Amino acid sequence: MRTAICAASGPSLTKKDLDYVRGKAALYAVNDVYKLAPWADVLYSCDFEWWHHQATTDRARFWAFKGEKWSVNKQAGQEFDVNVVGHSVAKPWSNDPKFIATGGNSGFQALNLADLHGFDRIILLGYDMKLADNGKRHFFGDHPSPMNKDSDYKRWIGYFEEALPFIRAEVINCTRSTALTCFPRAELEKVI
DSSP states (O other): OOEEEEEOOOTTOOHHHHHHHTTTSEEEEETTHHHHOTTOSEEEOOOHHHHHHHHHHSHHHHHHOOSEEEESOHHHHHHHTOEEOEEESSOSOOOSTTEEEOTTSHHHHHHHHHHHTTOSEEEEESOOOSOOTTSOSBTTBOOOTTTOOOOOHHHHHHHHHHHGGGOOSEEEEOOSSOSOOSSOBOOHHHHO
8 A cells, every 4th residue: 555644734743743654655745844854755835935935045955855846836846946737726626647626725735646646545744724722823833924824724624525525545634633524533653
């Protein structure tokens, strides 16, 4: 069984989780997760501003990343050597390798990309889809402006629920604290 981990940047994500899965499955790091797991197989972000910020303010770490870089943003592809996949905001999910559904956030898109890459099982980490008790949106706090955008968790959860019947892989949510309940939940150590 081919397994991938999609690790989003929710506040419950820990370096310990990422270290635990290292070498046990392919890792799709969403946005800043690559900083905790520079060995990830794939780095995914949808926003040009994020790619630009990483490439210019954290140059050494960004350019040292050896995994594949993916986005739906054509400008990021041109400027930062990123693989670009087409996208659709009108479709709930894509099983066509030419495009992914957007679902309003990079975590959704990374999941669709991993599914398109043919994994049988995909484990979610850091898909909190809610603020932490201390108000944090991400494990690192907030993005700097202008990347710091509102997170419409309710709408995003709806996109995951709508996509559920179309996802080919088995998806298991191992996020420590999550409002995303449409996928089966499990403890990471019991799944891998």
